[in-house]
Amino acid sequence: MxxxxxxxxxxxxxxxxxxxxxxxxxxxxxxxxxxxxxxxxxxxxxxxxxxxxxxxxxxxxxxxxxxxxxxxxxxxxxxxxxxxxxxxxxxxxxxxxxxxxxxxxxxxxxxxxxxxxxxxxxxxxxxxxxxxxxxxxxxxxxxxxxxxxxxxxxAPLLLDCGHVGVFKALAQHYELSPKATQAADAALAAKSSTALSDIKSLSDEARQTLATLTTLFGPAKTVLQRARAALPRNATITAALDQLEAVATAITESGAQCSLDLADLPGLDYHTGLVFVAYLQGTTHVVARGGRYDGVGEAFTQGNARARPxxxxxxxxxxxxxxxxx
Missing domain, CATH: 3.30.930.10 (Bira Bifunctional Protein; Domain 2)
Structure with a gap:
């Protein structure tokens, strides 16, 4: 048989x-x-x-x-x-x-x-x-x-959140080329200051600021305080941090824990704002993934103004x- x-x-x-x-x-x-x-x-x-x-x-x-x-x-x-x-x-x-x-x-x-x-x-x-x-x-x-x-x-859950708007604003602020942006994204994913040093087109200020992003992870309240003090004064960055604060408050009020990681940028070409991964507390088991992707439907509107967030x-x-x- x-x-x-x-x-x-x-x-x-x-x-x-x-x-x-x-x-x-x-x-x-x-x-x-x-x-x-x-x-x-x-x-x-x-x-x-x-x-x-x-x-x-x-x-x-x-x-x-x-x-x-x-x-x-x-x-x-x-x-x-x-x-x-x-x-x-x-x-x-x-x-x-x-x-x-x-x-x-x-x-x-x-x-x-x-x-x-x-x-x-x-x-x-x-x-x-x-x-x-x-x-x-x-x-x-x-x-x-x-x-x-x-x-x-x-339950209970831990949500690890980030916001791609912070990195995108920094890339624009320091006028990073597409190639440098891609290399910096990879360096941040590895939390590697050495890899950032290898990107020769970065100015010293840009390299230092991006290296700071690799240290901005942990409890939401602490990370937000440090980020507001360390990152450049920029309306887009401020708006992204305000959004993260509102989301972190909602997560806590819903009975879950919230941590932030401003160097974690999954799907940089796909996501446009909030990104998050949900874990069972005390484990590495991924329960859910999500975030904002305002461009996801644009290609289906054929130039129509109905492309929606x-x-x-x-x-x-x-x-x-x-x-x-x-």
């Missing part, structure tokens, strides 16, 4: 684990619905250009590609659902760009590469708020993430979440 072997990093989910996953999914979606988020269910496959349009191009290396036998066109299997929700908002939300719209989703994603200890076939659950460019939208999203995680049994999050692996909440 032949023994069937699944592809690498792809697994069946068997009882009772599948039942736990379904209960967790239901708890999350019920929390979203109670907060006014409408469920959408985009397709598993799309034309490749739609999946990789705009900010979705960062996902190209992780996207399975295939030929549609009906049309002969190149299709992609989604590696992430957020760009699809952006397409839905741009296509179906009507002509009033000022009206905030709230969406949630739960569905399979497939990735060409696997993270360490992870599957390539994941169930992703998340929520997105379109049309609110203010910090109130970010506050709403972090509160929803904490409340829904708590409803699913994932957006903020949201996703529980990146429902199976892993169900496991730690069992």
């Amino acid at each position: 032949r023994k069937w072997v699944l592809p690498d990093y792809v697994e069946d989910v068997l009882p009772p684990e599948a039942q736990r996953m379904e209960a967790t999914r239901r708890a999350l979606l019920d929390s979203f619905a109670a907060a006014g988020y409408a469920l959408v269910n985009p397709p598993l496959i799309e034309h490749l250009e739609a999946l990789l349009t705009g900010t979705g191009r960062d996902l190209e290396h992780n996207t399975f590609k295939l030929i549609d036998p009906l049309s002969g066109k190149l299709l992609g299997v989604r590696p992430d659902i957020t760009p699809q929700v952006a397409r839905i908002d741009a296509t179906y939300s009507g002509s009033d760009a000022s009206t905030p719209r709230r969406y949630c989703y739960a569905g399979e994603v497939l990735r060409a590469e696997a993270s360490i200890g992870s599957s390539r076939a994941l169930t992703q659950v998340g929520a997105e708020l379109f049309g609110d460019a203010t910090v109130n939208g970010d506050v709403e999203i972090v509160r929803l993430m904490i409340a829904s995680a708590k409803a699913a049994g994932a 957006a903020t949201g999050f996703s529980f990146v692996d429902l199976r892993a979440l169900a496991e730690v909440t069992a």
Whole structure:
């Protein structure tokens, strides 16, 4: 009798684990619905250009590609659902760009590469708020993430937050070239002052300020105080720090802990403001990721003024979440 072997990093989910996953999914979606988020269910496959349009191009290396036998066109299997929700908002939300719209989703994603200890076939659950460019939208999203995680049994949480606007403002302030900006981003990710020293085009002042960013991590209140004292007087930086303060207050009021890291800049070309990762307190288990990505739907508006601000999050692996909440 032949023994069937699944592809690498792809697994069946068997009882009772599948039942736990379904209960967790239901708890999350019920929390979203109670907060006014409408469920959408985009397709598993799309034309490749739609999946990789705009900010979705960062996902190209992780996207399975295939030929549609009906049309002969190149299709992609989604590696992430957020760009699809952006397409839905741009296509179906009507002509009033000022009206905030709230969406949630739960569905399979497939990735060409696997993270360490992870599957390539994941169930992703998340929520997105379109049309609110203010910090109130970010506050709403972090509160929803904490409340829904708590409803699913994932508590207490630690949220590690950053804001890409701080680094982008510094890059503009010191007139960094695209190449220097990319190198500085990599150096900050490694928290390496040595790597910053290797960027010859940086002025001494720019290098010193960027090196300061690598030290600005830890409890939110302390980091904000130090950042306001150490960073250049700049309206964009001040606004970003004010937004982080409002988000940190909301996180604490929601019963979670908040830390900040101003050198952590995931998806610099994708995110435009707040970024955050949620962990179960006392562990390294990532529960959710999110942030602001105001440019996510712009490519779907074809130059129309309806390109809308957006903020949201996703529980990146429902199976892993169900496991730690069992």
